[in-house]
Amino acid sequence: MKKAILQIENLTTSFRIGNKYHAAVDDVSFTVNENEIVAVVGESGCGKSALALSIMQLHNKQRTKSEGDINYKGQNLLKLNDVQMNKVRGKELGMIFQEPLTALNPLMTIGKQIEENLDYHTELSSAEKKNRTIELLTQVGIPYPERTYKQYPHELSGGMRQRAMISIAIACNPALVIADEPTTALDVTIQAQILDLLKDIQSRTKMGIILITHDLSVVAEVADRIVVMYAGQVVETGSVKEIFNNPLHPYTRSLLNSIPSAANEKNRLHVIEGIVPSIAKMDRIGCRFQDRIPWIPKHAHEETPRLHEVGNGHFVRCTCYKAFYFQAEGDASAHDITKIR
């Protein structure tokens, strides 16, 4: 049995709009184990980044409300005050942000930014800190660590900046790293390098990684387990093999069919009808995906959709997956790649 690092239970994060609170993350539960990459997948507006920021508690407290339980080493992170949380953040939980150019401080050298983290959480002397920083830069595959130590973010390329960010995140050997779209701003070749690097670091440190992304092919490449989110809820979760070989929820299947790949080459891509509902206007009763698959009869949906276990730790929300088929618009169903596999 693997050791659980972080257990999220019934996490709900709501934002205040006007005088009302609207849940952007709605009753989300999952566990991250040691040496495991859990991918949280969904489109813009599904609440995946809000989830990441809730775990790190980086939301503006005046406008957001988080309820539920984020259990890390026996303590609920949501119950910690700012001083206690500052000790966890950066030390126990690291974060890699999407856009390294905006997340790094343009006025500080790379070396100083990594040392900032060590300053806060360790008692190392300045010489030790420098050694550790150079060691970190070497670990993330930066070719001239001594030179990069003195450089500013603008002097580095996108891939190198992302490496520097990763070295900040892993500086204090965190048990868990949250990577929010770490490769979205990068070229494919660099993306492959960064993903290989993350796996490589993980195999050495046994840390857990929460990978937040919209790119299912990235997920297939690195993740162990997947959490698919739609409109704030988890709609499907399971191991990578389960989800890719036997996707059940209509949303997961639609997403897989909308990616141009070798399997659906030259055919028309599947288009999901309608748009992702905004959190303020969302109908919170019933299946949230039903408006986007109007050809599925209403009685196929559950009244209050729950997550159903279909075996092997594979969970699907709502019963509509049983009745779901691709509408014969053009010939999308004939080329349903999720069925061919």
Next chain:
Amino acid sequence: MTLLKLDNLKVHFPIRGGFFRRVVDHVKAVDGVSFELQQGETYGLVGESGSGKSTTGKAVVKLNEVTSGQILFEGRDLASLSRREIKPFRKDIQMIFQDPYSSLNPKKRVLDIIAEPLRNFERLSPSEEKKIVQDFLDKVGLSPESIHKYPHEFSGGQRQRIGIARSLTLKPKLIIADEPVSALDVSVQAQVLNFLQDLQQEFNLTYLFVGHDLGVIRHMCDRMGVMYRGRLVEEGKSEEIYENPQHIYTKRLIAAIPDLEPEVREDKVQLRKKLTSEYESTYSKYFDENGRAYDLKPISSTHRVALQ
């Protein structure tokens, strides 16, 4: 029929410095690129950022100064024409931009955005103009009352469709699509790509499709060219490039595409490692002493590779 032919196109940007800000060197963004586009086909240009693919696209519409070389559009060399002489050709070549958030003027209504090209070239009464705009809005799947709205009232996919409608109003022959879907979510991306294919059929369009997402390029393009440091390193039919890449850079690029099948990922990591060492050991076979790719040499009637 050849619609567009680039012949040894070069776009160099000066680097100024020193005394009197003299030109000290050049960035060779595009350094001798040649390819042809046939009427009705989709030609893809891929490469990483900084490879010169967007610069090439922009040079065709003359958004960039051309340093040397020819851009033959229906036999006329656009590169040698003056600003005034080129004006009639602007009708035939239109552009779709990457970011739908920054390529639409936020202070203009949709009507003014889409009608702008029409107003430059045709004299229409307001009612005629409105009718044309509404027709095109209908084609791109937006409601006719959208004409009085502003860009911020639309989602990313809808905005991109406004940009597409704008590029279509003058009935162009060639459309240069500069990463038209890279700012969009996968499901919206699917919508826009399908839609570009429909329009191609309907208006008999030719696309020059610039992008970095190899999955998208493969899906859309009949033929493609791979760019690296301002040079084409490989060119051919999409199947040839993907199934049988010859240049080391193309091989690395294809190995870097994430695969949708989790089973093969260990093999891919190994393949990438192998290609990296192959890249280092066979570098001189593909690049000369200045790190410049060699000229393209045909290895079959459709497939050309930059080899020594």
